[in-house]
Amino acid sequence: MGETICIVSHKGGVGKTITAVNLAAALALAGKRTLLVDCDPQGSATYIAGIYKRKFALTLEDGLLGRASLNRIMSQSCVYYLQVIPAPFGRTHQAANLSSAPGAERVLKNFLMDDSWYFDYIILDTPASFGMLTLSALAAADSVLIPTQCEYLAYRSLKQTMQTLVTVKNAYRLSLHLAGILFTMVEEDARLSRLIVRSARRRMGGRVFETLIPRNEQLRESPVYERPLVVQDIFSVGAKSYIALAAEIMKRRLRNASKPNNHHR
């Protein structure tokens, strides 16, 4: 059975979507059957995955409303093993209305359930707000990956994100684990960046990914090319860092699989 990882953060601009797309592409390049689900109505992940220009009639919204199955909605990306569920572009009202029904937070989980066995990894990209779509993504996920920009104010907001996630997990009784905290836009030459990473590792140990995503011009530019950086320039510093992250995630999963009753920790 595959692992569903929700990329989530309270704060915008921390590299959620870049992380979701490049991580998904890196896992796919490693031969893992991967599904990227774009839960953000802005559709940035759909765009960067390179399927934006194609004519796809169906989006995540159709899946959430039970109008189409996953097989009909998913679209092949530029990476062989990577499939994408396009975002419900701007049409969130109907999806939001689902929240009034009891158990509505499980709608994405139910949608993915029938076909999720096929995938080794399902990566869920979420909006910055904690609305219905984010809640659905959390309910569908096995674990959460929290990208955090490696600077003071973003680091401060990490506590709030963590508290919110724990509150949601408990309120909805979700079996959600922390995949890890991922530092993005790291400037290794900057004293504060080093300070934050060192302190986080000292206090939180294995909850912080070893991989650091550097502040990188190519990563910032990558959306322009409508393809993940790991595809656009696999030898770039940014691409290598996401490949390292994918390797770390696969390694952790192997390690966890060998530890019964200690799933995902």
Place this chain on the structure above:
Amino acid sequence: MAKVTISNDIVATAKKELFERIKSNINLDRVREICADLYGVKDIHSLDFKNGDIVVHDGQIAYKIEFDVRFAVPLLIDEEGNLLGAHEPEPEAAATPEDRVEDISQQTSDAAQGF
């Protein structure tokens, strides 16, 4: 020689008006600085004009102004009222970036225990 008599009330009123004008021109921040320099009084709660007089200083006319200065003096005394000394508040240690980051890390770590 003609003798002019001026009512005491007129003198008092003129003097009062003069000191009102002087008072409005006094830089109270400078007075606080003088209190700190001359008397070591720093935490002044209030500074009020009390009275003033015209004096001769070094052959020149000057205005002597008196202020009521209120400030708290924290003292340490025992149960019998004996003075043990003055209580000086410990200066607040300025939080360093290291301290602040460490605090956030600890709080985030605590929050992450919920997983």
